[in-house]
Amino acid sequence: MVRLLVVEDDPYWQQAIQAIVNGQPEYHVVSWCANLRQALHSIQTESYDLMIVDLGLPDGSGIEAIRAARQCQPEADILVATVFADEGNVVAAIFAGATGYLLKESTPAQWSAAIDDLRAGHSPIDPKIARHILGAVQQRGSATLPAPKGDIRSLPPSIGTGGSQDPKLSPREMEVLQLVAKGFTLVEVARFLSLSPHTTRSHAKAIYRKLEVSTRGEAVFEASLLGLI
Template identity: 80%
Template sequence: MRLFVVEDDPYWQQAIEAIVSHRPEFRIVALCSNLRQALRSMRTELFDLMIVDLGLPDGSGIEAIRAARQYQPDADILVATVFADEANVVAAIFAGATGYLLKESTPTQWSAAIDDLRAGHSPIDPKIARHILAAVQRRTSTAQLSPRSDLRPSPVNAVAGGFEDPKLSPREIEVLQLVAKGFTLVEVARFLKLSPHTTRSHAKAIYRKLEVNTRGEAVFEASLLGLI
């Protein structure tokens, strides 16, 4: 199996190479330390699996995921990162990632995640909220996206493509953006200098307008609409 690795940290580059070295069926065809190099190599290298970090020195691994979906639509894409917040998880999965692993995982877990991907599963680290993946799967199975579905629609395109504009207020969007970064409602209230009751009221309004029931679903819907 041909692996395409996008990772800027030398430690993790060596860690991935060490994991692969114990699996003779694996072969690294590209080891890229930044986004520019990855986008260039993607045009010429064929691969079955991409392992990509989200925090790159010259951009986001999300862009590499989107490009990989264009050049190698059948390849699996495993995110391996330190970012566990819902916004990054949702963005990565919506861009085309098929698995999401935190770097604190053991070599055995890394190897198992790769095997799960090749078996057609979507391995997600236990610390990642699983309802986010469920929301993505439910939405992408029914949503009528534009031909370039690898790109997140803008609010205008979302409305034109059938997504209803929820008309969130500026304050509600502000609350949603902080929630997407992983803050609790109590922390959001403290940050915005609001009462917890007011923040909870904003959260209820957001859920109602987006027609969702969980924070993960709210973040995903807002990503589709270009609100966060």
């Protein structure tokens, strides 16, 4: 059973998502939220495996819901399903903690595939979105790095981003970071390393603190620029 928390204000798309849910017996919606206020309440009171969230809400931005969900239930996946494909919204949503990004024009099969990919530990991104992400990474890299003559990994770790230049991760933290970078969830990392989920979350928090980031995506991005992975 995959428990879904849906944040969507448009009746048309509510019905479309409901049709997708009806076609998948393992999907179960624990809460329908038509605005940000309802979403923030449900995030704190409901248990769910995956949140489907639109960015354009009548009383705020879905990005606020993403941040709240990442803090309250860090193990849950977050799928953005929206009409917004501009670079600003894409990057902001991913940096806030979204683990997948789907345009609403996608087919029901693509929606189901995205949900299944998320539950398998992957990060599905609509192909039309990928160029925006690459553009943001390239723009950030050009602003913080000298023009490289070779591979970016050949640059010394001291040249990098706004995060810590020498995070001094412990061997165990490095193991967790490397597994997360490969797409494993923290629950899967805990199982793989024979640790409790609580211990693994503590390692993840330490990694975020040392890298001066707040989400899994940012951690992987910073670590790659620092040459840690």
